[in-house]
Amino acid sequence: MDKHKTIFDTTLRDGEQTPGVSLTNDQKLKIARQLDKLGVDVIEAGFPVSSEGEKQNVKAIASEGLSLDVCGLARVLTKDLDACIDCNVDMVHTFVSTSDIQRIHTIKKSREEVLSMAVNAVEHIKDHGAKCMFSAMDATRTDLDYLIEVYEAVEGAGCDIINVPDTVGVMSPSSMYELVRNIDAHVNIPIDVHCHNDFGIAVANSLMAAEAGASQIQCTINGIGERAGNANLAEVVMSLHSIYGAKTNINTEYLLETAKMVESYTGIHMPANTPIVGDNAFAHESGIHTHGVLEKSDTFEPGIMTPEMVGHKRRIVVGKHAGRHAVKKSLEDMGIETNDEQLDEILSQIKDIANKGKRVCDADLHAVASSVLGRNLGSETIVLKEFSVMTGNLITPTAVVRATIGDQEAIASNYGVGPVDATLRAVEEMIGGYTKVKVRDFALEAITGGSDALAEVTISVEDGEGHVSSAQSASTDIATASVDALIAAINLLLDQKKTRGME
CATH class of the missing domain: 3.30.160.270 (Alpha-isopropylmalate synthase LeuA, regulatory domain)
Structure with a gap:
């Protein structure tokens, strides 16, 4: 794999297409600033032609003076392209359906018409001085020879980067690798991929595309987006950094902060077991695990990825599977010291509480310790x-x-x-x-x-x-x-x- 990959974030466009999500202009602007802080290379700020409010919001983001490139989405229609250009975006991302099923049943165009529309759109964008990304929508269900013909044609028209979207999330990782490898053998401009998560493998497909030669990956914060969402940015980036040894411009210490912001604004809550940024991503309850982690963290953590790298903290959780080391550490964090006999009794009572199906909170541990030690250990400030x-x-x-x-x-x-x-x-x-x-x-x-x-x-x-x-x-x-x-x-x-x- 090449040692450097760029990250294209579409949280503000595809992410906002998550059913039930509607961001205010102020929220979108704050997310754009946060993505700039995070170190994203390009953001897709929206689909300007969709409404006057959307156009004004994209224009506001484009005029914010961010370090990243601001991109607008457009169909291969002059009114769409001009709406993006009017927003003074750095890049226009134009797309058209190329698969037979979409081409015949949605846009009702011949292959020749689609090819001509794609080339004309790219030329129009380049004539107006903007960078151009072209997407063959539903690329992964498009006849390969025709797909390559389209990509070669838009490259000849001056396109800066092509996007290979798995629009309905049907690719297997090995098939995604082969597709991108084939395309890469026929074009000389960078390849970007956009994977949907319908089968839960958008991140795997994105990484295989990167292995095959894609230089840019499209993601969203927390993997939000149409239907089951898109490739999760945190998972893609940390896999690239920690497993592949590749580099991006992402400041990973802001991953958790960014995830929490988007969670708050969208109302789409992350499960506790969400990789990288979930509450349990670096949490340990099992006695065997906590003992190992307290001795040396990478006994039961990846090691190549630490909580500090992503802005997280390690947590030792007390529950029915906890051991003496976990309880002792939790008590020490509260400033409570015990002897071995007291510790054993506290552990026994905590397990009794947990075995009744109750979640053990810090307050429970504190109350049990107070009872066992025979004194009030806290103060009511x-x-x-x-x-x-x-x-x-x-x-x-x-x-x-x-x-x-x-x-x-x-x-x-x-x-x-x-x-x-x-x-x-x-x-x-x-x-x-x-x-x-x-x-x-x-x-x-x-x-x-x-x-x-x-x-x-x-x-x-x-x-x-x-x-x-x-x-x-x-x-x-x-x-x-x-x-x-x-x-x-x-x-x-x-x-x-x-x-x-x-x-």
Whole structure:
């Protein structure tokens, strides 16, 4: 494999085509800036001809002065091409269907007509001084000889780079390798690939294309996009860096930060076991694993990829599979020291809790340790006094929270999309001047039935240094359970901060 690959990000175009996702202009601009910070080479800012709002947004991104190239998408139609050119983009990405099934049933053009339209579009773009990428849409289901004929024709017309899209995600990795190798033998301009994830192998197909000679890979943050999405940028980049020894311009320490931003704006949540950037990507619970990792991290981690490389942190999780080393390390992080007998008893009680199907939070471990050691190990820096929530079909949910922080009384109000969101926002605002924390994870589960069900809320919070603490609370009132769990988690986080300050 060549030692350097470029990354084309289409989060703002194909990513926004994820069903249910609609980004505001401000969000798209912020994502564009973040992708520039990340080190992406090209971003596809949108499809300007689709609406006046989209055109204005692409134009705003193109005028932002970013280091990367800004690209606009266009069919091989003059109005599409001119809409991109009017936005002053660096590159125009033009496409037309070349497979028989799409050509006959969607655009209803002959092979000769498609070839002519492709060449005319490339010439039009180059006549206006922009870089040009040409995509043979549905390339992986196109007759190979015709596909190569089209690519050779657009190269002759001045195209800068060709894209090979697996539009409906039907290629196997070995077939993708052979296709790109064949194309590479016939063209002299760079090859870019765009793989869809319908069978869960978009990343594998992208990497095989890179092995075969593709110099650029199209990705999206968190793999979002049409249907099952696109190749996940973090997975592609870290595979290139760590497995293949190739280079990109990506600043990998911002991968997690970028993933979280896109997750927040799109509402498409990453599963905990998402590679590279998921909450569990560097988390360990099994006693065998945690023992090994605490001795030498690459015993049960890849080694060629560390959490720090992607902006992550390693987590030791206490649960039913935990061993003494994991519990001891977690207690030490809380500033709690035990002897062997006490440690064994704490471990036994933690396993009893976990064997009942309950997730073990930091607050549980803290409470068990306090019980076993016979003393209160923590301090309640924040003590809730009262809170109230106003909501209704004509009222924006608003919460007011009053508490003491240390020896000072504090009060704050905020609004949200619902009563729980409003309450959590109010608590975050109330403690903002004291410490910076954010809710990292929120889970709600009904543990009894009926309209008066007892709800159990689990909340994880994170401080500005990346330290995480979690707590649970149960109540028939979801807002009450939420605020109790949140304050418990924050108090634990503050206790741990004090402990670190004493070290």
